Amino acid sequence: MSAATLNAMKLVTAAEMRLLEKRALESGTSFGDLMHNAGRAVASEICGLFDSFPGKKALVLVGPGNNGGDGLVAARFLNDAGAITHVYLLAPRDPGDLVYNEALEAGISPIEVESDAGFSKLRELLGEADVVVDAIFGTGLGRPIGGASAAALTLVAEARNQRPDMVVIALDLPSGLNADSGEIDDSTLAVDYTITLGYAKRGFFLFPGADYTGQILVADIGIPDGLDDDILSEVIDEHDVLSILPLRPSDAHKGSFGKVMVVAGSTEFIGAASLVCQSAARAGAGLVTLAARQSLHPVFAAKLVETTHLPLPETAHGEFASEAAEVALARLVKYDAAAIGPGLGQSPDTVEFVHQLLSGISENTGLVLDADALNALSLTPDWWDIFNHPAVLTPHTGEFARLSGLSIGEILANRMEICRKNAALWGKVVILKGAHTVVASPDGRIAVSPSANPGLASGGTGDVLTGIITGLLAQGLDEFDAARAGVYIHAMAGESVRNNIGDTGMIASDLLIQIPRAVKSIKEHDHASCH
Ligand SMILES: NC(=O)C1=CN([C@@H]2O[C@H](COP(=O)(O)OP(=O)(O)OC[C@H]3O[C@@H](n4cnc5c(N)ncnc54)[C@H](OP(=O)(O)O)[C@@H]3O)[C@@H](O)[C@H]2O)[C@@H](O)CC1
Numbered sequence: 001m002s003a004a005t006l007n008a009m010k011l012v013t014a015a016e017m018r019l020l021e022k023r024a025l026e027s028g029t030s031f032g033d034l035m036h037n038a039g040r041a042v043a044s045e046i047c048g049l050f051d052s053f054p055g056k057k058a059l060v061l062v063g064p065g066n067n068g069g070d071g072l073v074a075a076r077f078l079n080d081a082g083a084i085t086h087v088y089l090l091a092p093r094d095p096g097d098l099v100y101n102e103a104l105e106a107g108i109s110p111i112e113v114e115s116d117a118g119f120s121k122l123r124e125l126l127g128e129a130d131v132v133v134d135a136i137f138g139t140g141l142g143r144p145i146g147g148a149s150a151a152a153l154t155l156v157a158e159a160r161n162q163r164p165d166m167v168v169i170a171l172d173l174p175s176g177l178n179a180d181s182g183e184i185d186d187s188t189l190a191v192d193y194t195i196t197l198g199y200a201k202r203g204f205f206l207f208p209g210a211d212y213t214g215q216i217l218v219a220d221i222g223i224p225d226g227l228d229d230d231i232l233s234e235v236i237d238e239h240d241v242l243s244i245l246p247l248r249p250s251d252a253h254k255g256s257f258g259k260v261m262v263v264a265g266s267t268e269f270i271g272a273a274s275l276v277c278q279s280a281a282r283a284g285a286g287l288v289t290l291a292a293r294q295s296l297h298p299v300f301a302a303k304l305v306e307t308t309h310l311p312l313p314e315t316a317h318g319e320f321a322s323e324a325a326e327v328a329l330a331r332l333v334k335y336d337a338a339a340i341g342p343g344l345g346q347s348p349d350t351v352e353f354v355h356q357l358l359s360g361i362s363e364n365t366g367l368v369l370d371a372d373a374l375n376a377l378s379l380t381p382d383w384w385d386i387f388n389h390p391a392v393l394t395p396h397t398g399e400f401a402r403l404s405g406l407s408i409g410e411i412l413a414n415r416m417e418i419c420r421k422n423a424a425l426w427g428k429v430v431i432l433k434g435a436h437t438v439v440a441s442p443d444g445r446i447a448v449s450p451s452a453n454p455g456l457a458s459g460g461t462g463d464v465l466t467g468i469i470t471g472l473l474a475q476g477l478d479e480f481d482a483a484r485a486g487v488y489i490h491a492m493a494g495e496s497v498r499n500n501i502g503d504t505g506m507i508a509s510d511l512l513i514q515i516p517r518a519v520k521s522i523k524e525h526d527h528a529s530c531h
């Protein structure tokens, strides 16, 4: 999905959605109103997808519960809008069902599920439909989809393969997609659009579900304002990022934008340090200094022209000397933010160096810990009890597994919730990297990247993220703001490269010049939207 298509979105679990619905009912909205609003809003979104809607052929697949009820209301409004509308009932509706009877009164004659195993009528309708709405199951799915519903969904998928112009829409969510975990059923359709009710669901940003939603549109179903203040999860949005980006006064000097120290790099991982330094500068930091072992200095000095250098003492064996941390700490007091870890390696001397740095660093220094700094932390049981400095941690799944003691499978199965819980336990802002990166604050807030971009899955792109966030911390942002703005800018930089060269062969260095361009674009969009 293109990240730019998403607007500000809170994310809910199925339980949170039920709670919001309950609050809406308690505040005087009836369930009938909500369902009516839902069906009408879905129909209105569907009409908006076509240049001219009257005369289009719409097929609504209706299931047994309230998702099917919404489908019946939507069918009525599609009919009113001039579509030739068919409703296909996958399960009988109660004869007293209000929305069913309203559909009948509107002249729609629902087609009962066929006893013919060949589903000849359904095939015929699918052969002609311009738009198919999956209103079979929503958040109430309780077990695997089977029988006629599974068969119908398979037929839609087949028809779609034969007629790519047919638009397939999921009402609330693609049937079978788990709103909380992103798990899917064998029958779940990969749709073109998901028109979701009230709030986007967490599962839309978790895999495999994230590959099935198509473009997500949020339909307003009339849940009154002010009921969702305790919903703390959202997709990171351009307007939020704009509101937290540091100001750039015209009379600024380099001291205005903060100083970053990067403690990174080793003989084996030279490039990591370069990428962090360059991205911190590209994110707007006033000055970047690289602290690396002194024998590496000539290489870095040739490569990093704008960066200043703090060569650190080393042993005859090319390891950090015992006084290296003290040298770095003495200089660090003059810095606003530090990135520690990328490419440092994991030798015992390096681990000791990292531990000394972390135990001596001032509370006033903004801190991003990545890669080998995280690996070094993981070696200490209950490390979070000892290391209580505020920091942004940027683990990928493997590093998160080491930090938490959880298995990679456990983390992947529940990325948002696990990231949220551990951020609270560790007292850190935690970025769980990957497609739809999750940012969690110790206070329970979660911000999810709108972007999934396989182009970013190459060595060094994480170092760029670390640099951007440290650059933002140095400019005065707090940890959570720097983390979510950094994740967004990094994602936008990745989207720009993907737009330019595709998702194959992107390298981390390609992102660097795109960082200021992403910031510029965020600022200009706001300017454009004001006029
Ligand atoms: N939240 C809101 O504010 C609003 C929410 N709204 C809508 O409500 C939707 C949730 O509705 P819901 O709770 O009725 O659940 P839904 O997804 O229709 O399915 C439940 C039905 O399916 C059945 N069933 C379950 N699994 C099955 C299976 N594998 N195979 C076969 N049957 C299965 C289950 O039967 P049972 O398990 O009892 O046998 C029951 O009959 C939500 O997604 C949204 O569209 C709006 O209307 C208004 C405002």
Ligand SMILES: Nc1ncnc2c1ncn2[C@@H]1O[C@H](COP(=O)(O)OP(=O)(O)O)[C@@H](O)[C@H]1O
Pocket: 371, 396, 432, 433, 434, 435, 436, 437, 451, 452, 453, 454, 455, 456, 457, 458, 459, 460, 461, 462, 463, 464, 465, 490
């Ligand atoms: N499929 C993907 N979609 C979006 N972002 C991704 C994807 N794969 C990787 N990334 C991003 O690329 C970066 C990779 O970081 P990391 O795994 O630490 O690699 P490295 O250490 O080589 O830089 C992270 O910011 C991660 O979120």
Ligand SMILES: [K+]
Pocket: 067, 134, 135, 136, 137, 138, 170, 171, 172, 173, 174, 175
């Ligand atoms: K559905």
